[in-house]
Amino acid sequence: MNQYDHNKIEKKWQNVWEKKKPNKVKENPKLKKFYALIEFPYPSGAGLHVGHPRSYVAMDIIARKRRAEGFNVLYPIGWDAFGLPTENFAIKTGIHPAKITKDNIKIFTKQIKSLGVSFDWSREIDTTDPKYYKWTQWIFLQFFNAGLAYKKKMTINWCPVDMIGLANEEVINGCCERCGNVVEKKEKEQWMLAITKYADRLDKDLDETDFIEKVKIQQRNWIGKSEGALVKFKILNSNEYIEVFTTRIDTIFSGTYLILAPEHKLIKEFSNQITNLNEVSLYQKKVSLMTEIDRTNENKEITGIQLNGLYVENPATGEKMPVCIADFVLEHYGTGAVFADAHDKRDFDLAKKINLPLKVSIKPKNEVDFDKINNLEICYEGEGILFNSSQFDGLSSEEARPKIISWLNTKGLAEIKTNYKLKDWIFSRQRYWGEPIPIVHCEKCGIVPIPEKELPLKLPNIKNYEPTQNGESPLASITKWVNTKCPNCKGKAKRETDTMPNWAGSSWYYLRFMDSKNNKAFAGKDNLKYWNQVDWYNGGMEHTTLHLLYSRFWHKFLFDQGLVPTSEPYKKRTSHGMILAEGGEKMSKSRGNVINPDESVKAVGADTLRIYEMFMGPFDQAIAWDTNNIAGARRFVEKVWKIQEYVSESTVNNDLEILIHKTIKKVSEDIEEMKFNTAISSMMIVVNEFEKVKNVSKDQYKILLRLLAPFAPHFTEEIWSILKNKNSIHSEEWPKYNPDLLESDTKMIVIQINGKVRGTVKANNDISESDLRKQIEDIPEIHKWIVNQEIKKVVFIKGKLLNIVV
């Protein structure tokens, strides 16, 4: 037997696979298909880190198992290469982003190939390749033609450091997701995608998917569906109404005043009625200067100001209600206006502070503290029984809501309404390194899309990538590129200079993998039909409300256009936990604690690294890297290697055979549930047993190797060939266990006295209670517990346990 030389073995087989391309897949309608997907990486300058393989290897194990089960498996890889870090590096070094991207891809490719992941490299894609982004632009034009891509002047989140507009999803606690600086507001014309049109389906259709529950919950929270009513409050001395969204129409009878967002457009419209306009403008100005952080600060005192002279009418009571503005009412949610009563803490506090009326109409079901509530000493926010509510008195909040809505509806003052927190997606970026938006602004015709045949609209080659202080894209200064002809009237026109956000390319890439070389369509109909949708998609939780939601939106749109065969892109979505640095801190470039897999691959081999990463803990849980523990994985690999020394041609040990079949079952099931750590531990148990008995048949060894091959593809392949097998281990069928072997006739039966374990007895599986009782009475350790005791009760579970209560 040779020494185990991981470097030699891994290089050898990687070369074979490079030549033979065993993972290259072709559409074949006769074969069942399986589409496995990982989030394609951003090729950063830092290279791969140990977090990447966790996901790649996990899906690799599943993909390899599926191939062994006879599936036609698509497991592709590519590059999500547009993005800020590359552009920033280009600014710093003067090297063209395309060149940087190319170099980084080279490094990533080499690193990923050194891990032995069974990707189909023939379908490799790169989102910055004009052949790819031609179709990203094409899909954008479909959005535009359908009226779902539109331009809007709006206050955007502006990062003054990166000098870029951010989508709401990219703002974390009022700070830029990338650089952490406080985000400012800026008025700017922006391209928007109308994701809110799909809010309801994005929520509802989650039911059809097999996503892990926490992903569904997080998306649902983000979409923020809430069902309630739209209520109209008549403005006194006018024919106009203020619309208010509420989920608590049961409290309408206690509505005593109205609160508008400080930015509400009716304030301007009715300024002639407002008698304290100076004060009001002052307050509005103060609010507009506040940052997101200040405005949402928990300890901030509640503020607001009444609009003197402006009154509305409560649609339920007909009572005259004053109107005020307060910063806690948000312009962009609901209608930017709420009605206030004593059943909301903020309304309650504000009324006390600026001296506005309050009324109570809900009594708690248990009536605790009702006197205090009724005397407006404390605020009760819960549901309860209505009172002070004329014909609805005595109803519960839940009963009352539909009744009040339909009553007001007959008067034309209310309707059922569903509201969403989700906002439309800000789709422009004022940056160079992104897909140019294929639009022309014509002096005569206005906004004109570029004809399809002119796609791709390529990024012009420039020397300076710096964004500009005024918020314009660097493309704006390339007059030669900007000045163009209108495709419509051939007159003077200017190109759109904003580019798409880095989420654009990744919103449909899984479709391109189905037919990556097609130059007539983003993917051919037959290929779309065959691959249908992604069967299993693994990725990080951090993409739940960004990439995952965006791509579901794009896919649904394409489905509505009749361009894809399914309404959901991904059948199943799972998520890996992050790998943390040693000590439990997050790995990051700035902390300087990023662990690169190359060292481990060199020192102990890719097979060992793969086993270590799969064994380190539950797959969905964050876990700290521990270099010491790699030794355990390496020892295991060496033990498997050494079985060659004592494996024999013919002997079969029956106990071992049972253990092996148990292990086939365990490993097969654990892979499906992504319980890779326990799958490996069960194989370790087999190997430890092999070592102990030193009496292992070749067939038994082969089963172990077959089970281990998806985890450690190189050295299992090597041993396989040493054992004189002609074919690759990876094209061998997945082993099946023999259920008869698992149902043994004799079992260890646990004997308990008063629920405490006092011994175990080996007995026939279907031994009766009385026979078992007789048998155990002779055993001294058990006998001593029951002698001279009154037996009160006996619990017997056949083939498992006997509990005697004395």
Added chain:
RNA sequence: GCCCGGGUGGUGGAACUGGUAUACACGCACGACUUAAAAUCGUGUCUCUUACGGGAUGCGGGUUCGAUUCCCGCCCCGGGCACCA
């Protein structure tokens, strides 16, 4: 504040549908091999007790013959959302 996870040895963790808690691995200790060390192999390793036994799965209760697992009330840690009407 709301919504998800989670809390088990020195460490990472295991435990089916309520049925032998601590599998597997790391570390450590001791032993074997060695002139020596590394590697490897073997033994031990929750805790109290000399022992018989007892006690331990964040804390306090409950259900049960029996609870890491189910129920109620807390505490702590991680993640997400957050003035959302």
